Amino acid sequence: MGTPLNVLEHVMVPEHHIMSEEEIKQLFSTYKITTEQLPKMYHDDPTAKMIKAKSGDIIRIIRISQTAGRAESYRHVIKRSKK
C-alpha cells in the first residue's frame, strides 16, 4: 500500500475550511448575498468528506490564484440529488 490518500495534501486541492456561524454572517453582510448565490459542493465530495462537512455548511476555500496570488472562494455544501 502507498501512503494513505489524503486528498487535501494533493497539489491540485486548495485549502478547505468549514466556516463558523459568525464568519458566515460576516461574509453575507460584506458581499450582500444569500446562501443560494454561492457556488455549490456535494456533501460526498472527497474534500468535503475529508474535513467532515455536512450539508448546509459553508466552506471557505483558499486558492492559489495565478492572477491574485491568493484568492478566497466559498462553497455551499448540498446533498447530491438522486437521479
Added chain:
Amino acid sequence: MEAAMEEQINAATLPEKTKEQMRKYLSGKSVTQEDFEQILTAVLREYRNTRVEACEAVGVVAAQSIGEPGTQMTMRTFHYAGVAEINVTLGLPRLIEIMDARKEPSTPTMTIYLQPEWARDRDKAREVSWQIEAAPLHEFGDITIDMEKMQVAVQLNVAVCEKRKIPPVAIMDLAPRKIRERRHFRDFDSDFDEEKAFILFIPKNRESYQNLFQLAEHVRNVIVQGIDDIERVVVRKEGEEYILYTEGSNLKDAFEVQGVDTSRTRSNNISEIAEVLGIEAARNAIIQEALSTLGEQGILVDVRHIMLVADMMCMDGEVKQIGRHGIAGEKESVLSRAAFEVTVNHLLDAAVANEVDELNGVTENIIVGQPIQLGTGDVKLIAKPIM
C-alpha cells in the same frame, strides 16, 4: 523600507501578488514616508483602474477571447507529445473535450510521481511500474493447449515472476478468479501445482474445441499484475527523478500502489479528478489542461478567461459541460435556451409546461427588443426620500 511601511502594505486592499511585488521592489531601498505614500496611492489607483467594471459582460469577453484564437488552432493534431511515444490528443480536439466535460478523454493518461525512495533509482521506479502496468498471464509463462486431454496448461516462468516481484502462488490464485470476475467466463475448473508453478484449466464442456480455444484465449489475456485500465507505462527521467507516464488512467487504484506520490500524481481525465480529488481539484485541472493545450499551440489566452469558464463548469458541485447538456441548457429563460440550440424542442416543452419567461437575462431582452441589463443598462436610479 521600514516596518511601518510593511504594515501599510499588508493592510492595503490589494491582491496578495501585488503586495508581494511591492515588498520585493521596495526591500533594500530607502524611501521616505512621503515617497512611500505616493507610491502606495499610485499602485492603489492603478489597481482600481485595472479591475473589471461593475456590469461588464465578462462572459462575452471570455467567449471571444478563447474563441478567436481557437479558430487559429489546427483542426487535427494527433502527435506524440514528446513524452516517450505516448500518444496524447492535443489541439482543438482536446480543447473541445475539456469544454464538453467528457466522462473519458480519447487518450487518457496519468503522470505518476514517485516518493523519494523510489524516484531516484531506475530499478525501483521500474518496480513501481510493474505494479501499475497491466500484464496478461502469457507474459509470465508458457501456455499450451492440450487437445488430447482437452485442457489448457500454464507453466509459469519463475525467473520472470521473481524479476517482476510477484510470487507464483499469487498468480495461481489470481488468474482463475480474475477470469471469472473480470472476463465473466465461468465454465471451467482450475487446479494448480504450487511446487512446479503449474496451472491447469479444464473446461466444463469437454466436448467442444471451440470452448477450449475460448478458454485458452481468456487464460492468455487475463491480467494478473497491475491495474486493468493501464495498458502501458513509460519510465522517464526528468531532472533528478524518475516519472511514470501511463496510457490509460485510473487514479484511485494508482494511489494505492506503494511508492506512488499521492500528492503530485495527476491524470488528464477531469471527471476522474472530480471524483477522486474533489470539485476544486477538477477546477484546477480544467484551468491547467485548457491553458497548456492552448499554450502548446502557441496561443496565449489570459488565464482569467479560462478561470471564468472553469468556475462556471464547476459551480454546481460537479463538472458540467458548456453546451446544451450543461450550462447553456440549464438557463432559467426559455427564450435564451431556445436561442442556443434545438430551438423547437425548448419552445414546445416550455409551452407544454406553461413556463413563464421573466426577461431577466441578456439574450431574451435582445430577442424582445428591450434594453439589456449590462453596462449602463444595469444601473437603476434609486431615490432616497428625505425623512
